[in-house]
Amino acid sequence: MSSVAGSVLRRSARPTLHRAAALSRSPPSSSSLLSTSTSVSGQSGHVASGGAEVYTPAASGPPPIRVSMTESSGRGVFATRPIGAGDLIHTASPMVAHPSASLLHKVCYKCLRRRGSGEIPALSGSNDNVYYFCSEKCRERSKGFLEVESRLNWSAYENHCKERGLKYPFLVKRLACMVVSGTASEDCLDILQPDSIYPEMMREMEEEFELLKLAFVKATIEDALMAFLTKHWYFGVLARIRINAFRVETVGGSYEDLLTSASSSVAADSAVGNAIYMLPSFYNHDCDPNAHIIWIDNAAAKLKALRNIEADEELRICYIDASMDREARQSLLSTGFGFECNCCRCMSGD
Ligand SMILES: [Zn+2]
Ligand SMILES: [Zn+2]
Known part of the structure; x- marks a missing residue:
């Protein structure tokens, strides 16, 4: 067994x-x-x-x-x-992956490979936004979403999720940045079966959505690029992630x-x-x-x-x-x- x-x-x-x-x-x-x-x-x-x-x-x-x-x-x-x-x-x-919130600087921001103990970290980003990549290939493949992600201030969204122990919103954030950067389509998860959403979950998801949206709005991302970012999209993506995500x-x-x-x-x-x-x-x-x-x-x-x-x-x-x-x-x-x-x-x- x-x-x-x-x-x-x-x-x-x-x-x-x-x-x-x-x-x-x-x-x-x-x-x-x-x-x-x-x-x-x-x-x-x-x-x-x-x-x-x-x-x-x-x-x-x-x-x-x-x-x-x-x-x-x-x-x-x-x-x-x-x-x-x-x-x-x-x-x-x-299709989408994200490190555990507690391991952000210890696993590759793209492929989740653990950083070796003797390995000199090759970090990207500045100050608050520092990311570890295991290889040039991973860094290169992350350029699209990272270019978008690093322009935004995520503190409100991330603090909200960390305080509540939520892990899936990090995947939604990654996907949203991929869509804005053109490296993923907004409907790429539609083929997966969604979880049922119950009324008591709505408020929590709405709060998350508002914080995510606000991060994009504050960074003055072009309206056309974030037209997909609706409550309907957020709920749909999260409903699919909730039962289809694998813990790696x-x-x-x-x-x-x-x-x-x-x-x-x-x-x-x-x-x-x-x-x-x-x-x-x-x-x-x-x-x-x-x-x-x-x-x-x-x-x-x-x-x-x-x-x-x-x-x-x-x-x-x-x-x-x-x-x-x-x-x-x-x-x-x-x-x-x-x-x-x-x-x-x-x-x-x-
Ligand atoms: Zn059984
Ligand atoms: Zn990697």
């Missing part, structure tokens, strides 16, 4: 219990689907509408997966051919070491940040998963087979710590993700 040391939730979930009281995971609307059966082509550097890299194939040829409708869980990811235990199924680059926990070491074991028992060295992916978000949950998502040393996700998988079998990952007992898993999945788990393991009472 898989287990991840020190972590309860692999995938982010609703942060508070009361919000989830009236939940149900609505099936995705047909318009938000890639299509009912979309084979994924293996061209390197496939580019989504937002300009973000969605994945790169593990080896030559397309990744052995397709996204199709499941019988009862909306869309899911299926194997297109047999996959061996331990095989790398595909990798995925984040890097394991260090080499991928080869991990491959030698078909187990997912990987000791993670705590979260370095949060990130949104496209393909990994299409994987459904199972308490006894046949696939696993791992991060070696940065936010590039690797999807790995935990056992032999047959062609046309659905690939599923575990959203939570699978070592918990049934009752705890059911409770967490219900409050965090809004569904009752009917996987084989849960049905067997394990």
